[in-house]
Amino acid sequence: MKNMDNPIKLQKEILKKTYLIALLPIVSALITGAMDVLLGFVFGLVISTLLLRLKYNNIRRALKMDEEKAEKFIRNRYFIEYAMYLIVLFTAARNQDLNFLAAAVGLFMMKFTVILWTILDLFKDSIQQKLESYK
Amino acid sequence: MVQFSPEVVDTIIRAAALLGAGFAMIAGIGPGVGQGYAAGKAVESVARDPEARGNIITTMLLGQAVAESTGIYSLVIAIVLIFTI
Numbered sequence: 001m002k003n004m005d006n007p008i009k010l011q012k013e014i015l016k017k018t019y020l021i022a023l024l025p026i027v028s029a030l031i032t033g034a035m036d037v038l039l040g041f042v043f044g045l046v047i048s049t050l051l052l053r054l055k056y057n058n059i060r061r062a063l064k065m066d067e068e069k070a071e072k073f074i075r076n077r078y079f080i081e082y083a084m085y086l087i088v089l090f091t092a093a094r095n096q097d098l099n100f101l102a103a104a105v106g107l108f109m110m111k112f113t114v115i116l117w118t119i120l121d122l123f124k125d126s127i128q129q130k131l132e133s134y135k
Numbered sequence: 136m137v138q139f140s141p142e143v144v145d146t147i148i149r150a151a152a153l154l155g156a157g158f159a160m161i162a163g164i165g166p167g168v169g170q171g172y173a174a175g176k177a178v179e180s181v182a183r184d185p186e187a188r189g190n191i192i193t194t195m196l197l198g199q200a201v202a203e204s205t206g207i208y209s210l211v212i213a214i215v216l217i218f219t220i
Contacts, residue, residue, distance in 0.1 A: 005189040075171030111204040
């Protein structure tokens with residue numbers, strides 16, 4: 001990933017890439033007319049975007065504390081976020097207008113993007129190293 | 136051989152599914168403990184090298200975002216077990 005020393009730019013980069021990848025399922029859901037899938041996916045994606053922002057704010061706050069306090073703070077905040085995920089998935093499962101699996105995939109989209117981009121970066125680095133070794 | 140009525144079998148399946156959902160939720164504890172530990176170490180690192188703060192925040196943000204996915208997997212499995220059976 002680029003911008004590893006600037007958290008705000010990194011967040012923007014992650015969001016940009018996530019939305020770019022998310023266009024594919026959104027457009028395919030629009031074409032097939034599966035509105036519950038579209039709504040569920042967008043619902044999950046929006047919540048995961050907001051939770052990324054919340055996580056950034058929590059980390060920034062935690063770094064101003066001492067070690068033990070930060071540990072406890074982040075642990076407590078994780079369980080609050082976990083409860084939010086529970087509410088989102090519960091809502092998606094109960095509501096007939098939202099597809100549960102699409103909402104789950106929307107929530108995971110950002111994580112998949114980060115993992116995918118890291119693997120691609122590793123792949124690119126290894127290819128570059130091999131090219132340099134040939135020179 | 137003991138034969139159960141369909142209602143009893145249905146109740147056993149439902150109970151097993153709910154028990155499985157409860158066990159799946161245990162997986163949600165691990166990432167919380169791990170994230171807390173990572174945060175403590177990040178604070179230690181910032182105290183040692185304040186100039187690397189930005190780099191530490193981004194590494195922690197990416198690490199925590201990916202680490203919590205295992206917790207959400209368990210949540211999805213638990214909800215599927217509760218609502219589909």
